[in-house]
Amino acid sequence: xxQEKSQLLEGFIIIMVVxxxxxxxxxxxxxxxIVPIHWNLEGKPDNFASKDIGLFLxxxxxxxxxxxxxxxxxxxxNSEQVQQSMRSFQxxxxxxxxxxxxxxxxxTISIVDSMALKPDLIFAIIALFLAFLGRxxxxxxxxxxxxxxxxxxxxxxxxxxxxxxxxxxxWFYSGIGMALLMSIVSMMGLGPEIQLAxxxxxxxxxxxxxxxxxxxxxxxxxxxxx
Numbered sequence: 001x002x003q004e005k006s007q008l009l010e011g012f013i014i015i016m017v018v019x020x021x022x023x024x025x026x027x028x029x030x031x032x033x034i035v036p037i038h039w040n041l042e043g044k045p046d047n048f049a050s051k052d053i054g055l056f057l058x059x060x061x062x063x064x065x066x067x068x069x070x071x072x073x074x075x076x077x078n079s080e081q082v083q084q085s086m087r088s089f090q091x092x093x094x095x096x097x098x099x100x101x102x103x104x105x106x107x108t109i110s111i112v113d114s115m116a117l118k119p120d121l122i123f124a125i126i127a128l129f130l131a132f133l134g135r136x137x138x139x140x141x142x143x144x145x146x147x148x149x150x151x152x153x154x155x156x157x158x159x160x161x162x163x164x165x166x167x168x169x170x171w172f173y174s175g176i177g178m179a180l181l182m183s184i185v186s187m188m189g190l191g192p193e194i195q196l197a198x199x200x201x202x203x204x205x206x207x208x209x210x211x212x213x214x215x216x217x218x219x220x221x222x223x224x225x226x
Contacts, residue, residue, distance in 0.1 A: 009090045013066070016097035020062045020104040024055040027108045031055060035111045041192045043117035054111065062100045069093045072145045081141035091136040092146055099129045120186040123199045124179040130206070131175025138168035148210045152218035159221055163214040171206055178202050 028051065035054035036045030048054075073082045073089070082089060102125055110117050140147045142160040147153070148167055153160040178199070185195055 005086050006090060009087075009094060013090065013094045013097055016094065016101045017059075017062050017066050020059040020097075020101045021056075023101070023104050023108050024059050027055055027112050030112045031108075036107075039107075039110075039117045041119060041196060043119055043192070055108065058100060058104045058107075062097055062104070065100070066093075066097065069096070072143075076143050076145055078141070078143045082143045085139055085141040088136050088139045089146060092133060092140070095129060095132045095136070099125065118186070119192040120182045120195050123195055124182040127175045127178035127182065127199075127202075129175075131172045131179070134168050134171025134173075134175060137164055137171070140164060148214060150211055150214045152214040156218055156221055159214055159217045162217050163210055166213055167206075167210040170209060174202065174206055 031051045031054070033051055034048050035051045036047065037049045037054045037057070038045070038047035040046045070093075073079055073086065076082050103122070106121065106125070107117070137147055142154065142157050143149075144154070147160070148163050150163075153163050181198065182195060185198065
């Protein structure tokens with residue numbers, strides 16, 4: 001059954017995009033002519049550009065992504081399936097734009113106040129974002145742009161549904177746990193190298209498990225048909 005798009009939620013999505021532009025416009029009067037656009041693992045700037053680029057590149061990306069994601073239900077070969085999970089897809093779009101707006105605010109404060117960024121904070125933000133994706137992906141129907149897209153989930157709708165039903169709590173609870181772990185590691189005074197290692201190991205686990213699971217479920221489905 002086709003889901004109707006929520007105009008209220010669409011409004012919040014647009015607000016997230018507008019906020020990123022407002023942050024850049026506010027900071028423009030306070031930022032120096034040359035601003036950092038990249039930070040190393042210690043949170044110190046290691047690459048710079050003019051403030052026109054540094055303050056407005058991310059809002060521009062956020063805007064371009066808005067129009068691209070808006071087109072997905074129309075260009076996806078499984079557009080009917082996407083229409084059936086339109087509300088979940090809207091929530092994914094909201095989370096994506098909110099993430100970019102958060103990063104925009106985080107980096108802009110660092111630029112204006114000339115302060116180092118804390119790596120554990122960005123790790124925690126991304127972990128919470130992936131937890132959010134896990135919460136909403138359970139009801140996303142089979143498509144070519146969003147979700148756990150493996151050869152086995154894309155070739156079998158039942159495998160797609162089972163894989164996302166398994167992946168949803170995995171990402172949600174482990175994402176919250178990873179965000180808390182980053183806070184604990186930071187309070188313990190452990191270096192950014194350890195934080196990065198923990199974060200990458202976690203990412204590897206939550207990516208590999210759904211891939212392996214989808215393959216196993218596909219083999220099970222194939223055997224049941226034979």
